[in-house]
Amino acid sequence: MGQPSDIEIARAATKRPIQEIGAKLGIPAEQLLPYGHDKAKVSADFIAAQAQRPDGKLILVTAINPTPAGEGKTTTTVGLGDGLNRIGKKAAICIREASLGPNFGMKGGAAGGGYAQVVPMEEMNLHFTGDFHAITSAHNLLSAMIDNHVYWGNELEIDLRRVTWRRVLDMNDRALRQVVASLGGVANGFPRETGFDITVASEVMAILCLSADLKDLKRRLGDMIVAYRRDKTPVTCRDIGADGAMTVLLKDAMQPNLVQTLENNPAFVHGGPFANIAHGCNSVVATRTALKLADYVVTEAGFGADLGAEKFFDIKCRKAGLKPAAAVIVATCRALKMNGGVAKADLGAESVEAVTKGCANLARHIENVQGFGVPVIVAINHFVTDTDAEIRALKEGVASLGVEAVLCKHWAKGSAGIEELATLVAELADRGEADFSPLYPDDMPLFDKIETIAKRIYRAGNVTADQSVRNQLAEWEKAGHGKLPVCMAKTQYSFTTDPNVRGAPSGHSLPVREVRLSAGAGFVVAICGEIMTMPGLPRVPAAQSITLNEDGNIEGLF
């Protein structure tokens, strides 16, 4: 077959100057802040000036539960954006930024794949426009100011054992997960246990992605709870006096980044919060800006639809007042076969039966998304090994739900391979069928919100939690946080909390181990299983093979 590798395709791309890409959306060159010749930020002033324009149509790309077979959600987001442009629509895509640290653990990165990618690929997987570095700085400034406050007399009476604010680095560094800081005597402060998370896990990241503008950003930063007193009353970032300086550090990072697809169509790449302890979507600012400038905006949510789409709807859309017009659920025959019980090693062999069986997982996600009032199309992301019979089985498997499944070959052919999907998605969005509403109302009690998600989305039979968890939720309700949405932190591989249970299980029990309050981001996190917020490096980290070759090209990153 011999399609070149993703990086070979990306390097062979003919990029247009970023000002030309901006011009496609009507952004004047002086309102673009360039970072090199192929990346730019859209100025906050320009964005503010578009407020009265009508919005384009918002299309969510989500997926079945991820499997090791790969689904290609980002690839399909990019392909669909290119496809819409190909059929004459004014379309833009909105995706998340990549975290730098993990690229030095496992080879990875990339934004899309094959002939449906966003470029410049290397920069996007390294420092890009510095947004994550700005978040690291802002987060750690607050950390330093908390210990500094205690050092100089602790006027706020912070209980040193109850400092919940940690530090962050955009690095896979397990040695920093748990540390004792402030050792070395009087001049270095009061020793205490603390630790580091990876930057994408910072509440500052979630806030940057949910804030409407700098003013909203500052308010949310101020609201963050960083510690508690002995009497358990909270101490906020605003009490520490860090909200203003953090806003200054994030001023540029709040402006969305514009890059381009391989086909020179506009792509906003902005923000990248964790998809478990946070909501896992690109920034509200980027999505809103794209909606003002394009007629169709294709965006994606993290993980499968049970986690990603639910959070996109219940957190991002609810809070930002977004009304999605359509959703695309990405599936592959391979992934459905795994959901139908086939092991990864056996994916090469045709198995119509397994596809049909695996469709139960897809069907569940379709129903769930439809439950939000958003009409659905399925994108079958084509793999060269798919057989006609398997594809037919997949199409038939969803036909009973009144949903179309469209074969897409964007990975191999770019926009030429996804025209049909683009046409159908545009028609669907244009019909105005969508009648979006979140799953639960703001004023439902917090525990009931968790139960609602568990039962309606995961189809769990019940939710279990220690009394301490229930008490904590009740306390937060008393303190005025009861109207917040809930952000579920659960394995992405299953509707249950067991990553090995594929398909469409129901009646299981969902244990909530712990709850956390992200008062600035504006959600309560319900933790259902082990959540790792600081990854480690593998035995042979990718970093050992990453280098510049004689041509000055980066090797080993992809």
Place this chain on the structure above:
Amino acid sequence: MGQPSDIEIARAATKRPIQEIGAKLGIPAEQLLPYGHDKAKVSADFIAAQAQRPDGKLILVTAINPTPAGEGKTTTTVGLGDGLNRIGKKAAICIREASLGPNFGMKGGAAGGGYAQVVPMEEMNLHFTGDFHAITSAHNLLSAMIDNHVYWGNELEIDLRRVTWRRVLDMNDRALRQVVASLGGVANGFPRETGFDITVASEVMAILCLSADLKDLKRRLGDMIVAYRRDKTPVTCRDIGADGAMTVLLKDAMQPNLVQTLENNPAFVHGGPFANIAHGCNSVVATRTALKLADYVVTEAGFGADLGAEKFFDIKCRKAGLKPAAAVIVATCRALKMNGGVAKADLGAESVEAVTKGCANLARHIENVQGFGVPVIVAINHFVTDTDAEIRALKEGVASLGVEAVLCKHWAKGSAGIEELATLVAELADRGEADFSPLYPDDMPLFDKIETIAKRIYRAGNVTADQSVRNQLAEWEKAGHGKLPVCMAKTQYSFTTDPNVRGAPSGHSLPVREVRLSAGAGFVVAICGEIMTMPGLPRVPAAQSITLNEDGNIEGLF
């Protein structure tokens, strides 16, 4: 009087697009990588293509020992650059980048002052083009890889007690000076003591500033010693396999940044190593690039001439093969009065006698710089409170040394206030009097190098050091590091190690407490006194007043 504040002047500046500034030096727009409209990196390809061009003349701006009165070294560097352009010369300046962290402790920052500044001032004191963030990432990647290596079996047999490589953040955070990391059990590694320095103290910073190109950078990064085994043999960054990935992370940061002065003249702002445990000069790449593109390049060194100029000559010029054509030593009447025994509170009153007495400090620096074969002019950076008699005393104080002292009013008048100095400096440089040579040869034993600096520059009577220090130096000589220059870490306020001894003391004793090997940067650090590599925040950090005002302007940073 009512001159506006530095930040008011900077904000009122009429900046030209950075492409116009580049054009003044013959840099085509496509060879500039813009960061916004007023900052750019000069592409490595363009720099490589200039190799065969002749060099312009290099002019060092240095100063007397700093006092709380302020000397204005950067202001004079900027002013002289503008002055040279004003009199029709093609001139550029080269200065260091600012560290972000300390700005959130004390109000500060700024690049120059009054009408002799570099802009954009805010960005230069915040993230700028991300160079320091890249250094932080590269440094901490190595840190993570060291602990990861031990975690997965420690094939290199690193002695955990002898890991010398720490972590860095660009933040004033005393709580991180000394920590115990890898707590929490098996999954988090082997607990050990370590700590964080501020990013500018990283050896990676020193290396970035001394490397000729990416190849040289990678070699030097590989040479860094990060730990020792139980048998005390060193483990390098190359052994860990991090040099390639670190080079990739530093690829963009290696390209010098171009900005502009208030008068729209080109300014290279690149790199910012500590001036005590490192050499305190902007990057070799920036200086060399400026020399290829301009006829006169004005640059500065850290602290007073005893530390800054000595390191500029003995480390940077020696290693990069630079030949300075002239040096400007900046002095003020106020600072000389303090060197002559006047307290800061009494600086308002005229004291010709104190100026004359303080001239001993200036004279010592003049002699020292002349000792390197570099001709000297003194710049009297004018303060509005200076009296004519004081200025006369200053001029007379140096006339006996055959050196001119020129009154400069660039702070109040920009280039119009520094024409005379510019004219004289250009003439001096053009005369070709300079016959630069470093203070000591490469093959002098390390301890003798320290003694030579102590006796010839500081005029110390003797150098004291424990036998362990002498043994350490001897070991390094045996290991092949004997030809390295020495980097002195000593208080900047005095020729002695006592910051309170101003003027021109001699015959004192210089105690060397400790020596450190920066094998990648290529120098041996001799530590003579307390050196703080991770600052703390003050009781009321500037961060508490830093915020965005209603106009979107940054308040409290300056």
